[in-house]
Every structure is written in C-alpha cells, then in structure tokens.
Amino acid sequence: MLQFLSLFNTIFNDAPQPWQLGFQDSAAPGFTGIVTLHNTIGFYLIVICFSVFWALFSIIYYYNTNKNPIAHKYLTHGTVVELVWTITPALILIAIAFPSFRLLYLMDEVISPTLTIKAVGHQWYWSYELSDGCYRFDSYMLPESDLELGQFRLLDVDNKLIVPVDCHIRLIVTGADVIHSYAVPSLGLKLDAVPGRLNQVSFLVERTGTFYGQCSEICGVWHGFMPIAIEAVSTPQFLIMGR
Amino acid sequence: MSESAETTSKYVLQTVGFDARFPNTNQTRNCFQNYTDYFKCITAKGEDFAPCKQFKKAYNSLCPNEWISKWDDQRENGTFPASLEP
Amino acid sequence: MTKNYIKMNNKIKFQYFPYHLVDPSPWPILLSFSLLTFTTGAVLYMHGFNNGGLVLTLGFLLTSSGMALWFRDVISEATLLGCHTREVKNGLMLGVFLFIVSEVFAFLSVFWAFFHSSLSPAIEIGGSWPPLGITPLDPFAIPLLNTILLLSSGAFITYGHHALIAGNRKAAIDGTLLTIIFAILFTGLQYYEYSEAGFTMADGVYGSAFYASTGLHGLHVIVGTIFILVGFVRIVNYHLTKSHHQGFEAAIAYWHFVDVVWLFLFLAVYFWGGA
Numbered sequence: 059m060l061q062f063l064s065l066f067n068t069i070f071n072d073a074p075q076p077w078q079l080g081f082q083d084s085a086a087p088g089f090t091g092i093v094t095l096h097n098t099i100g101f102y103l104i105v106i107c108f109s110v111f112w113a114l115f116s117i118i119y120y121y122n123t124n125k126n127p128i129a130h131k132y133l134t135h136g137t138v139v140e141l142v143w144t145i146t147p148a149l150i151l152i153a154i155a156f157p158s159f160r161l162l163y164l165m166d167e168v169i170s171p172t173l174t175i176k177a178v179g180h181q182w183y184w185s186y187e188l189s190d191g192c193y194r195f196d197s198y199m200l201p202e203s204d205l206e207l208g209q210f211r212l213l214d215v216d217n218k219l220i221v222p223v224d225c226h227i228r229l230i231v232t233g234a235d236v237i238h239s240y241a242v243p244s245l246g247l248k249l250d251a252v253p254g255r256l257n258q259v260s261f262l263v264e265r266t267g268t269f270y271g272q273c274s275e276i277c278g279v280w281h282g283f284m285p286i287a288i289e290a291v292s293t294p295q296f297l298i299m300g301r
Numbered sequence: 302m303s304e305s306a307e308t309t310s311k312y313v314l315q316t317v318g319f320d321a322r323f324p325n326t327n328q329t330r331n332c333f334q335n336y337t338d339y340f341k342c343i344t345a346k347g348e349d350f351a352p353c354k355q356f357k358k359a360y361n362s363l364c365p366n367e368w369i370s371k372w373d374d375q376r377e378n379g380t381f382p383a384s385l386e387p
Numbered sequence: 388m389t390k391n392y393i394k395m396n397n398k399i400k401f402q403y404f405p406y407h408l409v410d411p412s413p414w415p416i417l418l419s420f421s422l423l424t425f426t427t428g429a430v431l432y433m434h435g436f437n438n439g440g441l442v443l444t445l446g447f448l449l450t451s452s453g454m455a456l457w458f459r460d461v462i463s464e465a466t467l468l469g470c471h472t473r474e475v476k477n478g479l480m481l482g483v484f485l486f487i488v489s490e491v492f493a494f495l496s497v498f499w500a501f502f503h504s505s506l507s508p509a510i511e512i513g514g515s516w517p518p519l520g521i522t523p524l525d526p527f528a529i530p531l532l533n534t535i536l537l538l539s540s541g542a543f544i545t546y547g548h549h550a551l552i553a554g555n556r557k558a559a560i561d562g563t564l565l566t567i568i569f570a571i572l573f574t575g576l577q578y579y580e581y582s583e584a585g586f587t588m589a590d591g592v593y594g595s596a597f598y599a600s601t602g603l604h605g606l607h608v609i610v611g612t613i614f615i616l617v618g619f620v621r622i623v624n625y626h627l628t629k630s631h632h633q634g635f636e637a638a639i640a641y642w643h644f645v646d647v648v649w650l651f652l653f654l655a656v657y658f659w660g661g662a
Binding site: 190257259297 | 314315316317318319324325326327328329331332361362363364365366367
Binding site for chain 2: 510511
C-alpha cells in the first residue's frame with residue numbers, strides 16, 4: 059500500500075541523467091535562485107534573438123538586389139535608430155545586472171550557520187572535517203566492481219557527507235595539493251578548492267535526499283573519479299547519527 | 302582538553318558565527334586571525350581564561366586540521382610566521 | 388643607366404624622400420644569435436649546468452660587442468653620412484618614447500607584484516609587511532642619499548644639455564661628466580647596500596619583491612650610465628652639434644625615466660614598504 063502511495067510522490071532528479079539537457083531539481087534556495095535567474099535572462103535572450111533575426115531576415119528578404127536594384131548610397135546615418143540600438147541594449151543589460159547582482163550577493167551571505175563543514179580536495183578524493191563535532195573522514199568513489207543495484211557509476215562514494223536539512227550550513231573548501239572544485243548542481247554549489255586558501259559558501263538543504271556532484275577543476279588523471287555525494291537527513295536523525 | 306565538555310557540546314548544532322571583519326568568500330585570514338588571537342589570548346590571560354576558548358572554537362571550525370598541525374609544529378620550532386605576543 | 392647611377396649614389400646625390408633606407412647589415416641576425424646564446428647561457432648557468440657560466444659569458448660578450456658594432460654603424464650613418472634627416476629624427480625619437488613606455492609597463496608589473504604582496508600580506512608571511520624577522524633598510528640612510536644623487540644627476544644632465552644647445556662645449560662636457568660620476572656613485576652605493584642588507588633574494592616574498600624591483604632599476608641605471616657615457620664620448624669627439632644630438636637626447640629621456648622610477652621605488656619600497 060505504501061509502495062503504491064509513492065507513485066503520487068514527486069521523484070526528484072538529484073543526479074545527472076543520460077542525455078539530460080535541463081537542470082537537476084533544486085534542493086536549495088541558492089539553486090532555485092540560479093534557475094530563476096537563468097529563466098529571467100532566457101526571456102531577454104529569446105526576445106533579442108527574435109528581434110535581431112527578424113530584422114536580419116527581413117532586410118535580406120526585402121532589400122536584396124533583385125527587389126531593390128538601386129542602392130541608397132548616401133544613407134549612411136540615422137541618429138534615431140543609432141540612439142535606439144545603443145540605449146536599448148544598455149537598458150537590457152541594466153535589467154539583467156540587477157537580479158544577477160542581487161543573487162550573487164545573496165549567495166555570498168553567511169548569516170548564522172549552525173554547522174561548519176570543511177571539504178578538502180585531494181588527488182583524487184575529498185576529505186571532510188566537521189570540527190564542531192570532531193569528525194574527519196575521506197570520501198572515495200566506489201569502484202565499478204563494488205556497485206550495488208541502484209548505485210550510480212562514477213558518482214557514488216564509500217563515505218557520503220551527511221548533512222541536516224533546513225539548517226544553514228557553512229562550507230569551507232580548500233585543496234591539499236592542486237586546485238580542485240567542489241560542485242553539487244542541485245544544491246547550487248560550485249566553489250574552487252585552492253591550496254593555501256579557504257573559500258566559504260553557505261547553503262541550506264530544503265529536503266532529504268542524496269545529492270551528487272563532481273570535481274569541477276581539472277586536477278590530474280583521476281579528476282573524473284572523485285565524485286561528491288551529500289546525503290541530507292532530518293535534523294533529529296542527524297543528531298542521532300552524530301553518535 | 303576536558304573530555305566531558307567535549308562530549309556534551311558534541312551533539313549541539315552550533316558553530317562559529319559570521320564575522321563582519323571577513324565578509325568575503327575568502328576566509329583564509331578569518332582562520333589565521335583566530336589561531337593567532339587564541340595564542341595571544343592565552344599568553345596574556347592564561348589557558349583557563351574562558352573567553353579565550355572562543356578563538357579556539359573558531360579556528361577549529363574554520364581551519365583545516367592539516368593547517369592547524371602545521372602551525373602547531375611551527376610554533377614549537379619557533380618558525381611561526383606571525384608574532385604571538387599579545 | 389641614369390637610374391642605376393642614382394640608385395648607387397642616392398645618399399650622396401639625391402633622393403626624393405626624407406627617409407633613411409638602411410643598407411644590408413649583418414648585425415640583426417648576428418645579434419639574434421648572440422641573444423639566444425646569452426639567454427640560453429643564463430638558463431644553463433642558473434640551473435647549474437656544466438660550463439653554463441662559460442656560455443653566459445660568451446653570450447654576454449657576443450651581445451655587447453654586436454651592439455657596439457651595430458651602434459658604430461648607426462653613428463657613422465648619422466654623423467658622417469647624414470642619413471638622419473629631420474623626419475628620421477622624429478621617427479627615432481618616437482621609437483625612444485615608445486621604448487620608454489614599454490619600460491614603464493615592465494616596471495608597472497614589478498610594482499604590481501610588490502603591492503600585491505604588501506598591501507594584503509599572505510598568512511604564510513604572518514599577514515604583516517615587512518614579514519616577521521625581516522629587518523628592512525633605513526630609508527633615510529643610503530636610499531635618501533641615493534635619491535639626492537640621482538636627482539642632482541638629473542639636474543646636471545639638464546645643465547649639460549642646455550650648454551650643448553647653447554654651443555658651450557666645456558659646460559656640456561662638465562655637466563655630462565658630473566652626471567656620469569653621480570650615476571656611478573649611485574651604483575656603488577646600491578652595491579654597498581646590497582652587500583650589507585640583512586636579507587637575500589631567497590628570503591621569501593619580501594626579499595624577492597625588494598631585489599626584483601630595486602635590482603631591475605639598478606640594471607637600468609647601469610644601462611643609462613653607459614648610454615650617457617656614449618653621449619659624453621661623442622661630445623668630446625665633436626660628433627654632437629647644438630642642433631643634432633638625437634642619441635644624447637634619447638639618453639636624457641631614458642635617464643629621467645630611470646630617475647622617476649627611483650622616486651617611486653624610494654617612496655613605495657623603501658619608505659612605505661620598510662616602515
């Protein structure tokens with residue numbers, strides 16, 4: 059019966075699918091913001107593409123040599139049209155700049171985190187340190203031979219990072235050897251792991267689930283084999299698991 | 302290190318807060334500042350001075366363990382790059 | 388036949404334009420290979436290869452002798468053959484100023500490195516500038532004296548230049564000679580200070596930034612001194628006239644540039660960066 063009910067639940071897409079073109083499903087406000095900004099800019103993109111191609115093709119269509127044998131040799135200026143095609147793009151850029159800066163600075167914000175997680179990129183695995191609770195562990199990709207049914211090839215790891223849902227989490231990312239990059243699409247995370255430098259980002263997971271990502275900075279031969287898997291659990295469960 | 306204090310605080314979801322001196326993505330200096338501040342603090346007030354613990358909590362939360370052990374070694378060898386005099 | 392005659396003797400007889408079409412010369416290709424030897428030698432020497440120093444010395448000798456021979460030809464073209472018309476002089480001076488602009492950008496990059504490291508010092512050097520354990524040089528000792536030396540040498544060369552324009556041979560020689568003496572004093576004092584300094588180029592980013600910036604400047608002082616020395620010898624040998632002394636003016640422009648760079652170095656690296 060319970061199995062049957064699950065048909066009515068939403069199934070979220072938290073890992074890349076074959077031939078996927080769109081985004082994964084958002085699990086964090088940051089990523090929702092990114093998708094919204096993408097759609098906002100996509101609106102301008104479509105409007106601009108349509109108007110530019112409409113103008114281009116109508117010029118080709120109406121003013122080709124067959125239909126228009128006499129060229130307007132002295133038609134070289136048009137103050138009004140020049141003003142329009144200079145000021146309009148400027149206004150569009152301003153209209154794009156405001157929401158993107160708003161999102162940029164919102165995503166930089168770290169107000170009152172409940173948990174700090176340090177993620178350190180190594181050649182070629184991630185290690186995590188949760189020093190508020192004195193945990194430290196390495197997270198290696200599962201080799202193909204160890205995969206069980208339902209696990210993702212090249213994405214699942216031996217030790218997942220467990221985080222509580224609905225908590226502001228501060229992530230500190232650094233590299234131990236070369237530059238890596240910590241990226242989880244459905245949480246809207248992508249942060250370079252630079253040796254000697256600590257980069258900070260804040261995120262909040264809105265639902266339970268397992269979220270997958272990969273190293274996103276070429277870091278050596280096994281760059282493609284150091285995936286990231288984050289499992290979000292409810293806060294009480296997180297506290298129990300903490301033991 | 303007091304073991305009992307560690308175990309009780311272990312399961313409380315709490316971490317070092319936002320520091321307005323370091324508002325950027327780059328938190329390298331936040332970690333370093335808290336590390337040096339802790340040792341300046343205990344030099345001035347002694348290890349048992351409770352307010353100093355805040356610095357230790359902060360640098361433990363922010364600094365990679367590898368950095369902390371490297372700096373501890375440097376302090377022991379007298380090669381730590383910053384002055385720890387209060 | 389007539390055409391060929393004009394072509395053969397165009398410098399003596401007549402040409403329809405004011406430009407200088409240079410003759411075939413062996414120096415560009417020879418100097419290219421000398422520079423290749425020089426830089427290869429520098430790499431071999433710095434990486435400790437056998438006989439690297441020998442290749443470096445050979446490259447240096449080849450380059451400097453190649454330059455001397457090339458410039459000898461230029462001097463004969465300018466002073467004896469009269470190829471440097473007003474138009475050619477304009478072009479040469481434009482070249483000199485563009486060269487100086489490129490030098491400005493070379494120094495800009497060194498200053499950029501200095502300010503990058505000093506304005507927000509990395510935690511690896513303890514977040515302070517100068518780093519802990521570095522004893523910077525006192526800006527009001529030798530560096531201030533050097534500032535005075537360079538500024539006065541700039542004044543002397545202006546004196547010499549004006550004397551040359553006024554046709555006062557003795558004053559021109561005196562002014563230029565004093566410039567050279569002060570320039571050599573400056574280099575000597577820099578050498579003394581380098582040998583007395585309590586840090587080396589290998590002492591972290593402070594030493595690197597300090598010696599890279601002041602060392603590059605010192606190199607330019609030496610080159611400028613040689614440049615002025617050439618002008619001096621040419622004044623003594625009656626090469627330069629009151630209206631035709633392009634090389635000397637180029638040396639003056641170069642010297643003022645080196646002077647200005649020193650002022651910035653003194654303010655930024657010695658005074659501000661050493662406080």
